[in-house]
Amino acid sequence: MRCEEIQGHLSAYLEDEVEPGERREIEEHLPECARCRHELELLRRTVSALTSLEEIEVPPRLTASIQAGVEAQGSSWWRNLTSRLFFPLHIKLPLEAMALILVALGAVYIYRSTPEMGQAPRPPAVTERAPRGRGAAQIAGTRQDLDKTTALKQSAVKTEASLDDQAEREAFEEAEPKALKERDVGLRRFGVMRKEAPSSSNVAPPVRELTLKIENPSQAASRIAEIAATLGGKLLEVRDNQQLILTIPAQEYPKFLTAVRELGVPVDVPGEAKEAKPSTPQGTLMLHLRLVR
Amino acid sequence: MAARSFHGMMVETQDRDHELVDRVLAGDREAFAHLLRRHQRTVLNFMYRMVGERGAAEDLTQEVFLKAYVSLPRFRKEATFSTWLFRIAHNHCLNALKGRGREMSESALAKGPSNPNRVASVPDPSISASERLEQRELRGVIQEKLGELTPDHRAVVVLRDIQGLSYDEIASALDIEGGTVRSRLHRARMELKEKLRTYLET
Structure with a gap:
C-alpha cells in the first residue's frame, strides 16, 4: 500500500478495527516509513488529547431544575395519558356536557351584559304583535275605563294599519305559530271585526261620532241612555249634558239611529248610509254623541 | 474475562435502566430521579463538547x-436507555445548532469555552512548544478545534473518543450505519489532527 492508503487506515488501526490483511500491510510499512509513523503518532496524540479532556460536573441546581421541570411536566403527562386511556365514557361525557353548558351560560351572560346585542334589529312582527293582540282583545271586550278611550282608538288605528301588511303577518304566523297562539286568536277575532267595517274604508274605527240637533239636551241624555239600554248597550259617561259616550252592539246601530231621530235630527253624520248597515252583526261600537241645539 | 465482566456490567446497567423506566411509566416519579442521576453527567458533557459553552x-x-420524560412511553427497549437518550440529545443539539445555535456555532462554539487561559489560534513562535502544549491550554484548543468540525463529525468524535461509546452504540445513537460511523470518525480525527498539528508536534 502507498502512504496515502496506509494513512487512510490509521484511525481504524489505532483501535484494532482493521482486517488482518490490512493490519499486516500496515505493520510491514510502518518500520520503513518515518512519515507514516509520524502521522500515526500525531493521530495517537490527538485521540489521547480527546480522551484526556476532563468531564465537567453537573451543578446541583441543574439536577434540581430538571427535577422541577419533570414534576411540572409529570403531572400533565400522567394526567393526559390516564385521561386518554382510562377515563370511561360515563365520566368523559358528563364532563363534556358540563363544558357545553358552561359555554352556553357564558354566551347568555355576554349577550345580557352587552347592550349593543340587545339593540340588534328584530323581526318587526314581534314588536307589533303585542299591541295588536292587546288592542283586539280590548276592543272585543267590554270597556270599563273611559279615560282610555282615546288611547284605545289610537291603538286600534295602529293595529289595523299594521294588519294591512298581510305578508308580514303571515310570515310571522308561520315562524312562531305555537308561541303566539293566543295572540293569533286575538288577531283572527280582530280580522273578523275588520270585515264588519265599511268596505270602502280601510280605516274602520270602532268609535262613531254623531252630532244630534236637539231641543233639550239635558233631558235627552236620560232618553238616549234608555235607548242604548234597550238595544243592549250602555251609557258610559255624560259630559256637560252635551257629550255622551255610550256603547251599543254594532248590529243595533241602525236601530239606534232611528230611535234617536225621535229626539232630534242627526247632523253631519259622516258615512251615515254605510255605517247604518254594518255587514257583520258582531262586536261593540263606541259612540261619541254630541248634542247641540 | 475483563471484557466479559464489562459486558456483564453493561447488561446489569441496562436492566437497571429498563426497570427504572418501567417504574416511571407506572407513575413512580422518583424512579425518573434515579435515571436522571445516572445519566445527567453523560448528557451534560456530550452537550458541552457539542456546543462548547457551559450555560448553553x-x-x-x-x-x-x-x-425524554415526555417521550418515555415511546421507549421500546430495543436499544439501551443511554443510547436512546443520546439519540434525543443529538437530535436536540442539531436542531439547536441549526436554529439559535447558528450564531453559537460561529461564535461561542468556534471560540471554544470561555477560558481566559486559552491559547491563540496561531501560536506565538517565541513561546516554546512544551509551554504551548501545557495540558490546560491544549484542552482549550481541542475544544476550539472541535467546534470547527461539522456537527456530524463532531458528534462521532465526542461519542467515541470522549464519551467512550462503542461503534454499535454510536450507530444506534446517531441512527447511522456502522460503516458510516467508521468513515466519519476517521475523517474527523484526521481533520482534528491537522488542526492540532502545531500543538502536537514536539
Whole structure:
C-alpha cells in the first residue's frame, strides 16, 4: 500500500478495527516509513488529547431544575395519558356536557351584559304583535275605563294599519305559530271585526261620532241612555249634558239611529248610509254623541 | 474475562435502566430521579463538547431530559436507555445548532469555552512548544478545534473518543450505519489532527 492508503487506515488501526490483511500491510510499512509513523503518532496524540479532556460536573441546581421541570411536566403527562386511556365514557361525557353548558351560560351572560346585542334589529312582527293582540282583545271586550278611550282608538288605528301588511303577518304566523297562539286568536277575532267595517274604508274605527240637533239636551241624555239600554248597550259617561259616550252592539246601530231621530235630527253624520248597515252583526261600537241645539 | 465482566456490567446497567423506566411509566416519579442521576453527567458533557459553552449545555441538557420524560412511553427497549437518550440529545443539539445555535456555532462554539487561559489560534513562535502544549491550554484548543468540525463529525468524535461509546452504540445513537460511523470518525480525527498539528508536534 502507498502512504496515502496506509494513512487512510490509521484511525481504524489505532483501535484494532482493521482486517488482518490490512493490519499486516500496515505493520510491514510502518518500520520503513518515518512519515507514516509520524502521522500515526500525531493521530495517537490527538485521540489521547480527546480522551484526556476532563468531564465537567453537573451543578446541583441543574439536577434540581430538571427535577422541577419533570414534576411540572409529570403531572400533565400522567394526567393526559390516564385521561386518554382510562377515563370511561360515563365520566368523559358528563364532563363534556358540563363544558357545553358552561359555554352556553357564558354566551347568555355576554349577550345580557352587552347592550349593543340587545339593540340588534328584530323581526318587526314581534314588536307589533303585542299591541295588536292587546288592542283586539280590548276592543272585543267590554270597556270599563273611559279615560282610555282615546288611547284605545289610537291603538286600534295602529293595529289595523299594521294588519294591512298581510305578508308580514303571515310570515310571522308561520315562524312562531305555537308561541303566539293566543295572540293569533286575538288577531283572527280582530280580522273578523275588520270585515264588519265599511268596505270602502280601510280605516274602520270602532268609535262613531254623531252630532244630534236637539231641543233639550239635558233631558235627552236620560232618553238616549234608555235607548242604548234597550238595544243592549250602555251609557258610559255624560259630559256637560252635551257629550255622551255610550256603547251599543254594532248590529243595533241602525236601530239606534232611528230611535234617536225621535229626539232630534242627526247632523253631519259622516258615512251615515254605510255605517247604518254594518255587514257583520258582531262586536261593540263606541259612540261619541254630541248634542247641540 | 475483563471484557466479559464489562459486558456483564453493561447488561446489569441496562436492566437497571429498563426497570427504572418501567417504574416511571407506572407513575413512580422518583424512579425518573434515579435515571436522571445516572445519566445527567453523560448528557451534560456530550452537550458541552457539542456546543462548547457551559450555560448553553446546561439548558440543552434540561430540555433533553424533559423531552425524554415526555417521550418515555415511546421507549421500546430495543436499544439501551443511554443510547436512546443520546439519540434525543443529538437530535436536540442539531436542531439547536441549526436554529439559535447558528450564531453559537460561529461564535461561542468556534471560540471554544470561555477560558481566559486559552491559547491563540496561531501560536506565538517565541513561546516554546512544551509551554504551548501545557495540558490546560491544549484542552482549550481541542475544544476550539472541535467546534470547527461539522456537527456530524463532531458528534462521532465526542461519542467515541470522549464519551467512550462503542461503534454499535454510536450507530444506534446517531441512527447511522456502522460503516458510516467508521468513515466519519476517521475523517474527523484526521481533520482534528491537522488542526492540532502545531500543538502536537514536539
